[in-house]
Amino acid sequence: MIHTLLVANRGEIACRIFRTCRDLGITTVAVYSDADADALHVREADLAVRLPGAAPADTYLRGDLVVAAALAAGADAVHPGYGFLSENAAFAAAVQDAGLVWVGPPVKAIELMASKTRAKELMAEAGVPLLAPVDPATAGPDDLPLLLKAASGGGGRGMRIVRELDSLGGELLAAAAEAASAFGDGEVFAEPYVERGRHVEVQVMADAYDTVWALGTRDCSLQRRHQKVIEEAPAPGLDDALRTRLHDAAVAAARAVGYRGAGTVEFLVSTGGRPYFLEMNTRLQVEHPVTEAVFGVDLVALQLRVAEGEPLPAPEPPLPAGHAVEARLYAEDPARDWQPQTGALLTLEVPDAPGLRLDTGYTGGDTIGVHYDPMLAKVIAHAPTRTAAIRLLAGALERARIHGPVTNRALLVRSLRHPDFVAGRLDTGFYDRHLPALTAPGDGDPATAALAAALAEAVAAPAQASAPAPSRFGAWRNVPSQPQVKRYRSEPDGTEHEIAYRTPRTGIPEPYEADSGTRAVSVTPTRVTLELDGVTRHFGLAYDRDRDRVHVDTAGASYTLTALPRFTDPTAQTDPGSLLAPMPGTVVRLAEGLAPGAVVEAGQPLIWLEAMKMEHRILAPASGTLTALHAAPGHQVEVGALLAVVQERADGAPVPEETA
Structure with a gap:
């Protein structure tokens, strides 16, 4: 029996495994880097062991440190989660050599599937279709x-x-x-490369007694940068013959390597319905909750059961019921080349309703750092039909309160409601075709949100300020008061809004233009009710004072507004052609021959920046000459750091090198 389990991972997956352990009465052990010292998975674990350092290579990827942590905490088993060391055969062997139970497949199976080239050769011998x-x-x-x-x-x-x-x-x-x-x-x-192919996978679960379950299909075609964004089970639109072929191929792949535990066999399905083996992931997948919802199983509990040497509960898997859809909530800006975002996460609240599930590694008050993947949470909806599951998930995301860095929440809602997704017309090129439309400014009303913010701050300001000295003349005046003015910038699109308001004798601030069709019904610092052309709407407000921001939530929309000063700060100006770091990160390489004096073309990649497990290209803003370079491989840079300057001629032609 497993009594104490160390999870060799962090964030959402560690918290998810801990949840099952609590249900089973198993003591939990977390490991954490210095950057994660106050992370949610550390707070939720019964015990925790520090891995000195912040970078993954110094902490979560150090198998020797993780094994030592397990022994120090008195653990008798290790679960790798996903990512990091989860598919590292040497780590699995080291865990077992230390006398610990490995909650994963046999070392040999990991080795055989670790190299995709060797795995394809093995699958060809097993009769699995492949490219x-x-x-x-x-x-x-x-x-x-x-x-x-x-x-x-x-x-x-x-x-x-x-x-x-x-x-x-x-x-x-x-x-x-x-x-x-x-x-x-x-x-x-x-x-x-199969154009407009679908990414379809089969969840397998195997024990040591020759039982292999194929737990249905999942469609994971909606991807950005080859990373999944929305997943669902079962994969829609597949006929029975294709489903059977996928299930049989997945079981054959598992048997070919003597598999045990949870694994996923991934396929690419062409537009003609022909499947091709891609790879086998010898671990739990990020998207495993949709399978759990449809089949009514706990895959982590089954992993632990198999690791303890027990057989699966039955020769055949349970029957599926309903449909499940999962959306990955990322701290990133899809409209700006999916740039990851960092900073304080003030609020993360998803509605609690039947059929909804939230798997997360963050809560309000946590900080999103630069060292790890920017995924904040997974939101899963399960319902009797696909249509109902999509509607439930889209509505939950729309009503969620998420305050802090920019997220992909709006993209997820629009994706779920896109006609192609609703109709099940799915392929891996979905975002290549639809991203501009999905990230275009919406039909919302940020100006009204800015009005609500201005009125709320008008009543909040007196409470925050110290009481003024008594005036011998009181507050009476015999002329109409001039309007108060506040300015806001919508994030992340940068649109500015100027709001004029006044405070009459009622004490409730109101729009300065009395005939605007807008009336303030009630105003508090955290909630504003406005009547807009006869329709009453409510606005909830949350403040990020450190960044001069206010977050405004209303039915069907959320807005982030930055309060602007009355006068522009001249120190905030940057020279034309300046290339600034869009996020904190590490410079990993420069374009070949890049040096001051080099002639560059508009859109040419000049600098590659690695941040939050992804590589980002910094492009030349115009054709011209590089006049300054402040970046070098290995440099750590902060957001807004000046990386380089490109001088552009007025006619757009490159500046001659000799005149730079």
């Missing part, structure tokens, strides 16, 4: 487009789509560099 690999050295025009993939690891890192032969060499180098940085293995392979 034939392409040798990049001999690739020709007929082989395009190609998909480059890291042989080890996943999560979209080390992955590139190549549509032109001229770019193949550079993309190979970039993919290999990213794979080496993320997984310590720079091996990359190429295969045909």
Whole structure:
């Protein structure tokens, strides 16, 4: 029996595993880096062990430190979660060598599936359908487009789509560099890229008694940067023959490697309905809750059961019921190339209703740092039908109170309500086609939200200020008062709003224009009720005083507003052509030959910045000459740091190098 379990992970997945352990009466142990000292998974664990340092390579990826932590805490088992060391065969072996129970598949199975190139060879022998690999050295025009993939690891890192032969060499180098940085293995392979294919996977669960369950299908086609955003079970629109073929192939893959525990076999399904094996993830998947909801099982509990040597409860899996959809809530800005966001998370509240589930590693008051993945939470909806599950999830996300950094919440709601998604027309190019429309300014009314913020702050200000000295003349005046004015900037689009208001004898601030069709019904610092053309609307407000921001929530919309000073601060100006760091991170490389005096083209990648497990390109803002360079590989930079300056000629032509 497992009495004390260490989870070799952090954040949401650690908290999720702890939840099952509490239900089973198992003592929990967390490990944490210095950056995670006050993280939710540390607060929820019974015991916690510090891993000195902040970077993953110094902490969560140090298998020796994790094993030592388990022994120090008296744990008798280790669960790897997902990511980090979860598919590291050497770590699994080290856990077992230390006399601990490994809550995962056999070491040999991990080794066989760890390299995608070797896994494909094995799957071909087992009769699993797959795409034939392409040798990049001999690739020709007929082989395009190609998909480059890291042989080890996943999560979209080390992955590139190549549509032109001229770019193949550079993309190979970039993919290999990213794979080496993320997984310590720079091996990359190429295969045909299937246009508009669907990403469909099968959850498997196996025990040591020759029982292998295929727990239905999941569709994970909605992806950004090859990382999943929305997942659902069962995968819609598949006929019975294709489902059976996928289930049989997944079971064959598991049997081929002597698998035990939870795993996922991933396939690419072409527009013609033909499946191709992609890879087998020898761990729990991020999207496992949708399968749990549909089949009524706890996959973590089953993992623990199998690790203790027990058989699965029955020869066949339970029957599925209903439909489940999961959305990954990220601290990122989809409209700005998915830039990850950092800072204080003031509020994270999702409605509690039947059929809804929230898996998260954060609560209000936590800080989102720069070292790890920007996923805040997963919101899961389960209902009798797909239509009902989609509606439930979209409504819950829309009503959620999320205050702090920019998130992808609006994108998720719009994606769930997009006609193609609702109709089940899914493929991995969904965001390539629809992202501009999904991130365009909405039909909301930020100006009215700004009015609510101004009125709320008008009543909040007297309470915050110290009482003024008594006036011998009182507060009476015999002329109409001039309006008070507040200015706000909507985030993240930057639109500015100027609000004029006054405070009459009633004491309730109101819009200065009396005939505007807007009437203030009630105003407090945290709640404002307005009547807009005869319709009453309520606005909830939350303040981030450190950043001069106010968050306004109303039915169907949420707004973030930054209070602007009356006068512009001249020190906030930057020179034209300045390239500023959009986020804190590490400079990983520069464009070849980049140095002051170099001629650059508009849109050319100049600097690669790594932040929150993703690589971001800093592009030249215009054609011209690089006149200053303040970045070098290995440099740690803060948000807003000046990286470089590009001088542009008035006609847009590059500045001659000799005149730079």
